[in-house]
Amino acid sequence: MMIIRPVTREDQTAIYELAGKTGIGFTSLPENNQLIEQRIERMLKTREGGATKAEQGYLFVLEDTELNKVVGVSGIETALGLIEPWYNYHVGTLTNASKELGIYNQMETLTLSNNHTGYSELCTLFLDPEYRHSKNGHLLSKARLLFIAQFKEHFSEKLIAEMRGVSDEKGVSPFWESLGRHFFTIDFSYADYLTGIGKKSFIAELMPTHPLYVNFLTPEAQEVIGKTHKNTIPARKILESEGMRYGGYVDIFDAGPTLETYVNDLRIVKALGVWPIKIVSEASADQSTCEVNVPYMVSNQRFSEFRAMLITPIFSDSHLIITEVQAKALHLSSGDSVSAAPLFPAVNKNLKEAQNVAA
Incomplete structure (x- = not known):
């Protein structure tokens, strides 16, 4: 029997083992035992009513009760960006025109944004590859929405979910190589790890705050803006079936899309x-x-x-x-x-x- 339940301290070892299977680009579940322990404690503090809104979060595990084995994890963060700024890029359009010369150009731009501050977030969805069958992935992802639907007063009226962007088998991101590397001079995998362990201040310190022209990026980088990693496509389809949509915001490291919706527009809330x-x-x-x-x-x-x-x-x-x-x-x-x-x-x-x- 497969059951969804809240995380406990006893799950730490199992979650650490799952973290080792996620691969590069899975920011919200770093392979770091200390951080996993800290996060579990924060989740327990939330359930006990002792966490501030900025600290609140929920972590659920999927357990195979016959084997007493934790095989999946999924999470919710209550309110983003209330302690450290929440960054992403907004994909916009800048128009340049000259009536005299008969020139009219539209240029796609990337602008650093904090527009999702205060939103609730679906995060940390990972299922052991051996259990990716029998609708286990659907249960692991959607049980969070069932929880939100019952206890809406604990969450923002708006909900987002960041999808992992495109990178190859070696963890090389074409978007990062074309843009991020010029400002950080570090590998994508290391920047991703720093973000996962909560060291995000370097983003504001090093990233340009003015709009960036997408046409200045390599064709490979332009192609992956708003695209989802092949391993994350099933997770994206699940959330889109519940009413979440890409709204023109992407991750600043790999350009993966951010899906968003109003909680009351979720299919599960209505059903x-x-x-x-x-x-x-x-x-x-x-x-x-x-x-x-x-x-x-x-x-x-x-x-x-x-x-x-x-x-x-x-x-x-x-x-x-x-x-x-x-x-x-x-x-x-x-x-x-x-x-x-x-x-x-x-x-x-x-x-x-x-x-x-x-x-």
């Missing part, structure tokens, strides 16, 4: 439903009168003890049927209710019909 549960034995779980043969996410309604998993929904007498094993995994008891949302957009209609029939 969220609440059902009282009926706990049954495994043997009697198929005796319900109404069933929708599609997966959906179900979670308890506890902020600090959040648990989520995938279930094929079964309804009976206005209740959602939960087996004893599922109830135990989700920390549910008789009389509890669950929050639920279809895993995929195409099944919204099916679930509404099922809810109507069950009622």
Whole structure:
């Protein structure tokens, strides 16, 4: 059974092992045990109510309960840029024209921006390659949205997610080689590592603050602006299916796109439903009168003890049927209710019909 739950101190070793598999360009999960420990402590402080808004963050793990093994991690940051500035490039257009000469030119530009300050961020999504099947990636990514949908008061009304930009197998970024290297004179992998461990002040100290003309970059660099690393394309598609879109902002190191949306525009927020549960034995779980043969996410309604998993929904007498094993995994008891949302957009209609029939 695969279950999403909040991170604990006992997960540190497993998360460190996952960090070793991410590769260059995965800024939010550096292979650094001290930083992982510090982040876990910050997450625990958030859940306990002791963190300021600038410090607040959430980290969830995907656990294979049969093996007691953590195989994935995903996170949320509550408010960006309240301690150190949050930087990215805005891709804009500058027009130069001369009516007398009959010349009209539009030039694409990159302008250093802090426009996402205060936004909440989806981050740190990584799944062990051996578990990239059975909709595990969808659960790991979208469970965060299910959490946000239930507890919107803890987050900004606007949400972003940075996608990893293009780099080759050796970690060479064409965008960095054409632009960043001229100002930092260090390798992309080292700049990426410094950002991951929180040393971001060099960005403001060394990056130019005036607009940069994209045409001055190499063709290879121009080509990757707003493009996603091949390993991150599935993660991008998942978020786009939930309503997140590229809004013209890119990472200052590798030019990977930033997806954004209003929280209330998320598909999961609109599809969220609440059902009282009926706990049954495994043997009697198929005796319900109404069933929708599609997966959906179900979670308890506890902020600090959040648990989520995938279930094929079964309804009976206005209740959602939960087996004893599922109830135990989700920390549910008789009389509890669950929050639920279809895993995929195409099944919204099916679930509404099922809810109507069950009622």
